[in-house]
Amino acid sequence: MMAMIEVTGLTKRYRDRVAVEDLTFSVPEGEILGFLGPNGAGKSTTMKILTGYLPATSGTVKVAGFDVFEEPYEVKRRIGYLPETPPLYPEMTVRGYLKFVASIKGVRRGPMAAELERVAHATGVAEVMERLIQNLSKGYRQRVGVAQALLGNPPVLILDEPTEGLDPSQRAEVRQLIKGLAGQHTVILSTHILSEVTMTCERVLILNQGRMVAFDEIRNLAHALGQGDQTSLEDIFLKLTAAA
Amino acid sequence: MRNALAIARKELGIYFSTPWAYVVFTAMLGISSFFFVNLLATFKEVQGLARVYGWARLPPEYGLFKNLTDGIVVQLWDVIGVITLFVAPFLSMRLFAEEKRNRTFELLMTAPVRPWEIVLGKYLGGVGVIWATLGLTIIFPITLSLFGSSESGTALEWSTVALGFGGLLLWGATCLGVGMFVSALTESQMLAAFLTFAILLPWMLLRGLAQSADEPWRSIANHLSFSTQLSTLSRGVLDLKALVFFLSVILFSLLLTHRTVEAQRWA
Numbered sequence A: 001m002m003a004m005i006e007v008t009g010l011t012k013r014y015r016d017r018v019a020v021e022d023l024t025f026s027v028p029e030g031e032i033l034g035f036l037g038p039n040g041a042g043k044s045t046t047m048k049i050l051t052g053y054l055p056a057t058s059g060t061v062k063v064a065g066f067d068v069f070e071e072p073y074e075v076k077r078r079i080g081y082l083p084e085t086p087p088l089y090p091e092m093t094v095r096g097y098l099k100f101v102a103s104i105k106g107v108r109r110g111p112m113a114a115e116l117e118r119v120a121h122a123t124g125v126a127e128v129m130e131r132l133i134q135n136l137s138k139g140y141r142q143r144v145g146v147a148q149a150l151l152g153n154p155p156v157l158i159l160d161e162p163t164e165g166l167d168p169s170q171r172a173e174v175r176q177l178i179k180g181l182a183g184q185h186t187v188i189l190s191t192h193i194l195s196e197v198t199m200t201c202e203r204v205l206i207l208n209q210g211r212m213v214a215f216d217e218i219r220n221l222a223h224a225l226g227q228g229d230q231t232s233l234e235d236i237f238l239k240l241t242a243a244a
Numbered sequence B: 001m002r003n004a005l006a007i008a009r010k011e012l013g014i015y016f017s018t019p020w021a022y023v024v025f026t027a028m029l030g031i032s033s034f035f036f037v038n039l040l041a042t043f044k045e046v047q048g049l050a051r052v053y054g055w056a057r058l059p060p061e062y063g064l065f066k067n068l069t070d071g072i073v074v075q076l077w078d079v080i081g082v083i084t085l086f087v088a089p090f091l092s093m094r095l096f097a098e099e100k101r102n103r104t105f106e107l108l109m110t111a112p113v114r115p116w117e118i119v120l121g122k123y124l125g126g127v128g129v130i131w132a133t134l135g136l137t138i139i140f141p142i143t144l145s146l147f148g149s150s151e152s153g154t155a156l157e158w159s160t161v162a163l164g165f166g167g168l169l170l171w172g173a174t175c176l177g178v179g180m181f182v183s184a185l186t187e188s189q190m191l192a193a194f195l196t197f198a199i200l201l202p203w204m205l206l207r208g209l210a211q212s213a214d215e216p217w218r219s220i221a222n223h224l225s226f227s228t229q230l231s232t233l234s235r236g237v238l239d240l241k242a243l244v245f246f247l248s249v250i251l252f253s254l255l256l257t258h259r260t261v262e263a264q265r266w267a
Helices: A043-050 A072-077 A094-104 A109-123 A138-150 A168-181 A194-200 A218-224 A233-243 B002-017 B019-053 B060-066 B068-092 B094-102 B105-110 B115-147 B158-185 B189-204 B217-224 B226-234 B240-263
Strands: A003-014 A017-028 A032-036 A058-063 A079-082 A156-160 A186-190 A203-208 A211-217
Touching: A003 A043, A003 A186, A017 A043, A017 A058, A017 A186, A017 A203, A017 A211, A032 A043, A032 A168, A032 A194, A043 A058, A043 A156, A043 A186, A072 A079, A079 A138, A079 B105, A094 A109, A094 A138, A094 B002, A109 A138, A109 A168, A138 A156, A138 A168, A168 A186, A168 A194, A194 A233, A203 A218, A203 A233, A211 A218, A211 A233, A218 A233, B002 B019, B002 B115, B019 B060, B019 B068, B019 B115, B060 B068, B068 B094, B068 B115, B068 B158, B068 B189, B068 B226, B094 B105, B094 B115, B094 B158, B094 B189, B115 B158, B115 B240, B158 B189, B158 B226, B158 B240, B189 B226, B217 B226, B226 B240
Parallel strands: A032 A186, A032 A203, A079 A156, A156 A186
Antiparallel strands: A003 A017, A003 A058, A203 A211
């Protein structure tokens, strides 16, 4: 299968501080990759580089064969991105906001209404469409953020902690939604909640202090650490991030 | 271009859904009404004096008040030009600073939108709101033409009034361009407003500040000063030099803003 996302030797330095060091991985089309790591490990920085928001210090990132730095427009057309902080305009209504995002993502006027409908239903924000974003609860804001990323049905989704701020049942819904994206979409998903990864992702990439400490199927990781299938991702995570 | 228009529409929507636009509208109308009423009073007084003593015996600077166009509208346009300088920073400050503070800049920068579309869209949205502000002041000449009269037919010389108003719109667009560039440099709206003001005001006063300088600096400062260029336009003179001057400042501001946004990709 073709690699949808290809990262080679990616390094990001802020003056003397190294945020990400020599990261190399690829994600085949249709796969969901879990992005794990303690706070400050470089997950968000990596995602910002993948989406073309931040430039890398060195290394290359290719999405669908296009280099993020050389052809940012082509890459951006293919990515739906939910940043760490959902990028919302508090003064707008949910409908107005989603309409705006859809239009800058190139959704035409004809299919606009249907597209808003589709995304609103998928993320469960249909009932708050006319409300001002500033009056929404944190859970709804987060879901509007996810909805925004899905607009235009981009083949690649980069979701930075999509379940942050949701209650357990909402979390399960979003997880279900993400799981349903597999196959047609290539997804990179970062999260703190390890059980989430076990439920939605085939493979995980664990970052610690900017370095990749593991990149494999969860099952294989358990074996590699010399433990049986019972090992939880939690154990693996703690072991790998403590060792570094 | 479609993207730029979508962004412009969003900007306008936000301006009108927050109190800012209305505060600025009220300030503009309130302050300019005050000056309008004052000018009317002076006009009446001078006309009264002229009736008693005749224009020939009044000081020559009273000649302005022979008609409503020069006596009131042109002077009012000058005052509104100065008010614009004070209110424009409050309209331009949020354009980029707010997006950065809100983290919505990330949305714009990762959407398939080219930097020039972001800059142009924001500029058009901002110009829309400042033109709406200035548009309100057209009620003053309309009031005059409804209730005023003159010996030579219509109360106002509309071509002069319209050219002066066009000059004001151009001036508003210039202030906004400078303000947008400053807003792109910072996350703080307060700082953006303050810096914009700190650039516009000395630029406006450049002529006065350079009075004591030697030639050729005095002439250069004179030409570069906003007040020099504005004074010909507000008098209703179609001055190509002034048009080119203001359009260059706008274009230069847009280019600088574009470079600033583009620099995000490299920093």
